[in-house]
Amino acid sequence: MTTTTLVRDPRTQFGRTVADLLGEDLSVALVYAEISARFFTEAERRFPERVVNVGIREQLMVNVGAGMALTGLRPVVHSFGTFLVERAFEQVKLGFPHQGVGGVLVGGGGSFDASRSGRTHQVPGDVALLDTLPDVVIHAPGTAAETDEVLRRAVAADGLHYVRIVEQTNSESFGGPGLHVVRRGADATVLALGPVLDDVLAATADRDLTVLYAHSVRPFDVATFRALLTVPDVVLVEPWLAGTSARVVSDALHDVPHRLLSLGTRRMELRHYGTPAEHQRAHGLDAAGIRRSLESFLAR
Amino acid sequence: MDNIQHLLTLMTGDEKHDPASYSTLDVLRVLYERVLDVSPETVDDPRRDRFLLSKGHGPMAYYAVLCDRGFIPESWLREWGSFDSHLGYHPDRNLVPGVEISSGSLGHGLPLGVGSALGLRAQGIDSRVVVLVGDAELDEGSNHEALELAPALALDRLTAVVVDNRSSSYAVPGRIAERFSTEGWQVATVDGRDHDALETALSERGVGVPNAVVATVLDQELAA
Numbered sequence: 424m425t426t427t428t429l430v431r432d433p434r435t436q437f438g439r440t441v442a443d444l445l446g447e448d449l450s451v452a453l454v455y456a457e458i459s460a461r462f463f464t465e466a467e468r469r470f471p472e473r474v475v476n477v478g479i480r481e482q483l484m485v486n487v488g489a490g491m492a493l494t495g496l497r498p499v500v501h502s503f504g505t506f507l508v509e510r511a512f513e514q515v516k517l518g519f520p521h522q523g524v525g526g527v528l529v530g531g532g533g534s535f536d537a538s539r540s541g542r543t544h545q546v547p548g549d550v551a552l553l554d555t556l557p558d559v560v561i562h563a564p565g566t567a568a569e570t571d572e573v574l575r576r577a578v579a580a581d582g583l584h585y586v587r588i589v590e591q592t593n594s595e596s597f598g599g600p601g602l603h604v605v606r607r608g609a610d611a612t613v614l615a616l617g618p619v620l621d622d623v624l625a626a627t628a629d630r631d632l633t634v635l636y637a638h639s640v641r642p643f644d645v646a647t648f649r650a651l652l653t654v655p656d657v658v659l660v661e662p663w664l665a666g667t668s669a670r671v672v673s674d675a676l677h678d679v680p681h682r683l684l685s686l687g688t689r690r691m692e693l694r695h696y697g698t699p700a701e702h703q704r705a706h707g708l709d710a711a712g713i714r715r716s717l718e719s720f721l722a723r
Numbered sequence: 724m725d726n727i728q729h730l731l732t733l734m735t736g737d738e739k740h741d742p743a744s745y746s747t748l749d750v751l752r753v754l755y756e757r758v759l760d761v762s763p764e765t766v767d768d769p770r771r772d773r774f775l776l777s778k779g780h781g782p783m784a785y786y787a788v789l790c791d792r793g794f795i796p797e798s799w800l801r802e803w804g805s806f807d808s809h810l811g812y813h814p815d816r817n818l819v820p821g822v823e824i825s826s827g828s829l830g831h832g833l834p835l836g837v838g839s840a841l842g843l844r845a846q847g848i849d850s851r852v853v854v855l856v857g858d859a860e861l862d863e864g865s866n867h868e869a870l871e872l873a874p875a876l877a878l879d880r881l882t883a884v885v886v887d888n889r890s891s892s893y894a895v896p897g898r899i900a901e902r903f904s905t906e907g908w909q910v911a912t913v914d915g916r917d918h919d920a921l922e923t924a925l926s927e928r929g930v931g932v933p934n935a936v937v938a939t940v941l942d943q944e945l946a947a
Contacts, residue, residue: 452845456839472845475876483868490838493823495769496845497837513828514865518835521825523817599895 429567433588434531436463436567440574440721441499443527451578452491456484459531481718485511491519497526497578502713503537504530504546504587512552515583520556525582529573533589534663534688535699535708547688551667553585556640560584561618561641563662565593567594569638572598576639589701591662593636600639602647608632611721613657615649616668620661620704625710626717628634643671655681658717662708664688684720686713729750729761730787733800746888746915753921754853754884760774763844764795766821772850778834778857778886779813786810787947791886792819804859816936821908830863832856833868833883837869840881840933851928853882859891860901868898873933882925883908886915887939903935916941 427443430436440458444451444699445466452657453466460476467474472498477484479500488498500507507530519526537544553559562573570588577584577654597603605620608631608633615623615636623634633651637644640661653677661668665687672683686705695705703709707716727748754774755761761771786803787927789795795809803810809818813827824835836854843850856866873881885899904910909929914921915938924936 448845452842475841477872479869480872482830482865483837483872484866486831486834487838487841487872490835490840491771491842491845493835494842494846494848496842514831514834517825517828517831521815522824586739598778612737706730 427562427571429571431567431571431592433564433567434440434459434588435462436570437501437529437574438466439455439587440571442466442469444499444575444578445473448578450495450497452496452498453501454484454488454490454491454498456481456506458506460504480510481584482514485514486518488674489514489524490716492519492526493522493526496566496621498612499527499529499585500643501529501531501576503532503544504549505532505544508549508552508585509546515553517557519583520558525580525584527577527584527586529574529586529588531588533587533591535702536590538579538699538702539696541696542692547664549585549587550640550661550663554667556583559581559608560639561587563589565618565620565636566596566678567592568596572618576600587600587617588663589618591703595620599638599639600637601644602635602637602651604651605634605636606632607651608634608653610654611658612648612652612654613658613660613717614672616659618663619708622708623712624659624715640668641671643668643675645671645675648672648675652676652679655679656721657681658684659686660708661687662703664690673695682720684716685715724790726786726808730797730800731783733797734783734786734803745781745848747778747886748783748784748788749940750855750884750886750921750938751784751788753918753925755788757918757922758925759851759853763820763821763891766794767924769846770848770850773823773836773852774813775826775832775836775839775852775854776814776822776852777824777826777836778829778860779826780857782812789819789821791861806819826874829857829860830865833869836881836883837873837878840873840878841876843880844878849880851880851882853884853925855884855886858885858887858889858894858903861885861899862891863893870906870908875933878930878933879931882928883933883935884925885937886940887937892946900935900937903937907932910937911935912937912939914938
């Protein structure tokens with residue numbers, strides 16, 4: 424396997440890595456719908472038969488990917504997450520799991536990138552929605568290096584994968600799927616999923632807590648989670664709809680009495696613009712907000 | 724009673740049910756008997772022609788033709804719709820040899836066909852992709868995304884067969900052919916019961932453009 428030159432920005436990294444994957448493997452294809460075209464210029468020039476821009480047609484985009492998969496290709500299908508997963512959800516549901524074929528869906532924007540664009544361009548519900556389908560492998564890389572790694576892993580694998588690419592990043596990269604131990608402590612366990620780790624670490628720096636991190640969030644790493652749990656107090660922090668991963672945590676602890684605090688985006692129409700950082704704060708997902716929720720939870 | 728009628732009777736239990744009541748039956752017979760390069764022996768061959776039944780409703784004619792051509796055993800027809808059956812009221816490609824797509828929800832076949840045609844072209848495989856849609860199914864907007872892109876990408880291996888039994892609300896006579904034509908498809912409109920006319924139209928391939936065959940079926944009593 425060749426390596427791709429790493430950059431800082433996960434979206435630029437996606438463009439570079441996918442171009443390299445197209446060059447390394449003749450069965451890889453890229454389908455997109457205008458969005459991110461500037462990241463694919465070189466890939467499109469080098470591989471015109473395997474890079475397809477369908478125009479502003481997201482339903483078609485997903486089914487073109489599925490149709491390619493029916494002929495044996497491994498499609499990478501990309502748009503903003505909201506148009507990829509929510510607008511075209513029936514195409515995702517029937518085009519991939521129901522047909523019995525796989526592909527790699529890469530959704531951009533996440534919950535906060537489009538802070539100034541409003542609700543139409545934000546997708547806090549993507550992970551919850553994909554969780555309604557069987558066996559979707561979900562990745563939320565927190566750095567450009569992790570973006571490169573999960574894309575390579577997802578393209579090399581079978582089945583349906585979703586890669587959530589956002590601008591928010593962590594300072595440190597972790598290799599491989601499953602839960603990574605960032606810190607061991609005697610009290611509660613904090614689960615940081617995706618690019619929330621820096622804020623989680625800032626919020627918990629002076630407390631004796633265990634912090635576990637994952638960028639590949641489905642399937643959930645039940646074995647590591649159970650093995651490392653001390654006090655059965657769990658704080659879940661995820662940068663999408665609050666409670667999305669509460670199901671997998673409570674399933675993992677089905678036989679253990681436990682307390683769970685689920686932090687994520689709130690189920691509300693925010694109706695504010697401004698910066699991604701302001702949106703994180705409004706949802707209580709900045710370091711101060713996480714600290715407030717966590718201290719109130721642990722004080723009880 | 725010919726074999727197709729016998730096979731249909733296994734599913735309907737109704738010997739008075741005339742084969743003419745199946746709007747898709749003649750198109751399916753012509754495709755499998757005279758046009759498509761696919762057989763029970765080549766269902767997994769990458770170079771086979773692909774037939775995508777987008778209009779998954781009323782699949783009895785499809786199952787009867789697949790059975791008649793040897794893709795599935797006759798015993799399956801008697802059990803259709805039962806819990807352990809391979810044959811549902813909409814076909815599932817994971818359960819039925821020779822079925823290329825699982826359909827039922829309308830408006831997915833043509834987009835999947837565009838993707839399949841692109842996938843085959845990228846791999847240098849010269850197979851055809853033939854998609855059967857219903858006239859009312861074309862109400863679904865997703866078809867129009869495919870209808871526009873296929874000629875733009877010069878997908879001349881793609882054929883759309885529209886079985887037009889005037890079942891769409893708000894239908895405008897002639898609109899289907901005009902729409903395909905406007906988008907750049909090569910279009911033929913034929914009698915959907917005339918096997919020779921269907922064979923001629925379905926055997927054509929556009930040069931540099933996809934082709935559409937509007938198969939008009941205007942019998943009064945249509946069950947499927």
